[in-house]
Amino acid sequence: MVQRLRASVITTPTASLINMVGIAVVVVAVVAAAQRIHQQGATYFFQTMGFGLAEGAIFALVALGYTMVYGIIELINFAHGDVFTLGAFFSLALMPTLGLTEGKISGAALILPLLGLFIVTMLFCALVNVVIERVAYRPLRRAPRLAPLITAIGMSALLEGVMNVWRGPFNLHYPDFLPEYQIPLGGDVTISAKAVTVIVVAVVLMVALTLFVNRSKLGKAMRATAQDRDAAQLMGIDINRTISATFFIGAALAGAGGIIYGLYYNSVQAFDGFQYGLYAFTAAVFGGIGNIPGAALGGMLIGIIFAISDGYFSVAWTQVLIFAILIFVLVFRPTGLLGMRVPEK
């Protein structure tokens, strides 16, 4: 399948022309970026990268959920971005119970309540997503692909509506708990402790997920189901349970992503998830949809491209650039950066 896809891209004459143009555009963009980066100096570059990595880490956490669900049932779960926002909203409501009040708690006293916040929120989002799958997607599993896609968009609107009714469409302030100081990295370069915390938490979660999928029995079942659902069933794998587990894990990561988003940006709004979902989906496609390390890489790269475009060119170009990349990847490398395995379906 991969072989055939590659072959079709490269051999026809028009396609090779498009390939050349594509490479030329990428080269021009990279040269232009390199020139600007050189002019501004290293300090500015590393600072910009810090913002990009922090944003990218959040993209990556959301992208993982997209890619896992797509990998296993080939559904673009549009509601995923809103499960992410739900994580931020739910954790916001949970904070008083755990004694997390802005300005009243700091330092080491934060660690335990924050850990509790993460665990409860991740569980909550996971359960919500499992229910969504059970109610809205499972009955449509054998339906034409358009049906679950529309249901997913409907679910997204429903979740946004519920959050809108719950807290109103206002921009909600999310308490600022992360440390303020700048960590020196040599020279004038500093990175905020906030960004570091975000990146570290995201990376830990992603590594844990990768280990889980590669090493555990359930992970193996998930990979088998993704590859061939019917064969997996014949081997005695409980398909429904495996798919539920995928939704569970994906949403747990999105819930964690929601908290990190809140802690990093300190504001959240009912409709934030949709646009974030689009970026995360782009990241998943960029890295190779269905591929877990690919989604992580894609998220990080999109975050970096965001920061470079905002920091060196113009904010007006950023969205153009991101979605141009999506089109580029789909045209030249339909399997994405790391998407080598394309299971036959």
Next chain:
Amino acid sequence: MVRARGLAVLIVATFAAFACGGSGGGSTNKGTIDIGSDLPTSGADASSGLPTQYGAAFAVSQAGSVKGFTLKFVPYDDAVNGKHDPTKGAQNVQQMISDTKLLGMVGPFNSGVAAAEIPVANQAPLAMISPSNTNECLTLAFDYCQKYAGYTAASLRPTGKNNYFRVAANDTFQGPAMADYAADTLGLKTVAVWDDQEPFGLGVANNFAKEFTKKGGTVVARQGFDTSTKPDFHAWLNRAKAAGAQAIYAGATSASYGCIPRQESQGIFDPNSYYLGPDGIGDGQCIKDSGTTMGNDHMYATQGVADANANASAAATIAAYKKAHPSPDDTAAYTFAGYDCAAILIDAIGRAIDANGGNMPTRQQVIDQMAKTSNFPGLTGTYTLNAAGDPTTPALQVQQYKAGAWTTVKNIAVTV
């Protein structure tokens, strides 16, 4: 059907007026006149829209009746999903037009909404008076209007006659007022300017930049953000800082994430750096969005009307309003401008009734009298409206957020 019923009411009202002979003076009831309002009163904009509506409603309830006609206040909300929406505003105006007893409206709040509403109201015609619209292209002709705002004063008025009035100072004053304050009082030399790509935000940001440059300052970074979804400001803020910006000017409103960059500039800008903006950020939502780690007392906003508290003769009315609306959230920068708009409209309707021999005036007669408004003693100032619809002596104030409230630090009077 609605129209027919409205017509019937009008005829009955006219008969009633005849029956009373028009000699009874103010005490006889000749019917009802509706005063409409169109403001964003739900969602993110409600923090400024709702207090303005309360102000207008208070003026109507205080007047009670005009020349024997009972006054009724009919409020509309132009927010959709919590944000002011031009299409919704135009629909509201259409509904108001279908109410034949409705002789004029207070609103809208946002310039972008006004651009959609004026053409609809113009063709009715229906008198509009806005407490807070500040985009200069709504009333005045500049060569850049078509390019930046997407409309001109003439293109908004298909009939060629004016039906639109306002009491707020336009952006040719509001942007420069902050620029002067930044350069002269705060002593700033370099500022980074961003806008929300809306007619209001873009206009006020451009006018700020122009005046700040004229004062010898430098705009070291200038950026428009697509605020249809929440942008990430970190990288740009870092860029502005690297370019040497001492302060940020936000051409935006709280509903277009005007104060989110204040929070995000934590760790990039000094907590005591200045954050400046127009009336759109001068509300409570902005302070919530700014968080607690950046110095909120270093935030300044202009307001397109004068401070009513500085007017001694307004004190009794303000006290009465605050008694009726005790919550501090119910009084915002444009509350008393909303009051003044309704009062000016009622005054014009009164003169139109007189001009029509004590009978229900036509909407055009109300517009004609609005244009003749001269030295009207309002709470926020004394208003004379010119042919374009603007106040001839608009006033502004610069506010600073201190001790938990936006506090006036400078009143500025301008003469057109």
